[in-house]
Amino acid sequence: MVTNDFTDLPMKIKLPEPEASGLSRIEELLANRRSVRKYAEKGLPEEVISRFLWAAQGISSGEGLRTCPSAGALYPLEIHAVVGEGNGLEPGIYRYVAEEHALTQEIPGDMREKLAGAALSQPMVSKAPVSLAISAVYPRMTGKYGKRGIRYANMEAGHAAQNIYLLGVELGIGTCAIGAFEDDDVKKVLKLPANEEPLYILPLGYI
Template sequence: MGINIGNQDTADLPKKVKLPGPEISGRSHIEELIAKRRSVRRYTDNKLSESVISRLLWAAQGISSDDGLRTSPSAGALYPLEIHVVIGGGSELEPGIYRYIPEGHALVREIAGDVREKLSKAALFQPMIGSAPVSLVISAVYPRITSKYGSRGLRYAHMEAGHAAQNICLLGVELGIGTCTVGAFDDDEVKRVLKLPSNEEPLYILPLGYV
């Protein structure tokens, strides 16, 4: 998978950030989490730890089996989704835009600096995106799935984005992290802020912060 870095000088960008492993043990209480899930648009100033970000990313698209299957169902196990992590000043990680790499459970920083205001502007100036310490942007590389399923693959990619977003929402309840699923934005502007390749389309923005 190629990494899009545009014309930016990347001399100061780390190549890879290895993330802590997920916590998958413990007694399940999924019904309680479903009942408590609500959209949250105001957050405290508490920082999101690297461990918390790691767990949310794993819930969305992490590898959960020895044969490479992931935490969200995907038609044909083709996995057209990409997850980008927009870090402001509210994390242990350096500000910037990171791409999640499920293989190896790692982050690669592609763009340095705090771009939350630009992302908020691209999302019709929705304030929670500018104020949230971290936002996740779920995008799709459609050719990965339309190559097998044709135009029907577009629907499958959108379904998968919903699966991934719900996993994030439910684990967020468990961790005391609020979020809301944002679909109102200018696609081209979001692509410009994230410097996405032409074949990758943004689907969801999920701002994250402690309730």
């Protein structure tokens, strides 16, 4: 520990302001990232939904590595897109298949109200044209890492959510990380298998 000469208090070192040397692109995105809870009434094109899914969990290397770091490259996360009326995809709940950069439709119809009901009626979820739900299949991690694998999967969800936030800043699309919801109710709405736990809901909408 660095200490002051006259006391044993740790010495405070004032750091240069990040702006002093001019912000890089990524620093600009970080500086402008905020949780946004109100959205324009404008749908998201399919191409934009695709970009968010790729940012969250897309393949970014020839070896199949993804945009998020993952302990042991075991990739425990699943992403669902809950799509309402007026977007570039038919209303429904879709599962992202990262390996093929594709979607499978799991449930047809606009399920936003049902998902919002499972999320303590937070209005962002019913109002946003699209929400992404991040869930974890813990056994993919605990098989190798035991109980600690749960922590690793949860950490990875944070990486995925931050990727979604930062792409949103770039595209003028707001999001808000939502962790307050009834797990069992969200599982029912998304029809998740028993070994898959919901971690985050991220509504998406133009600002």
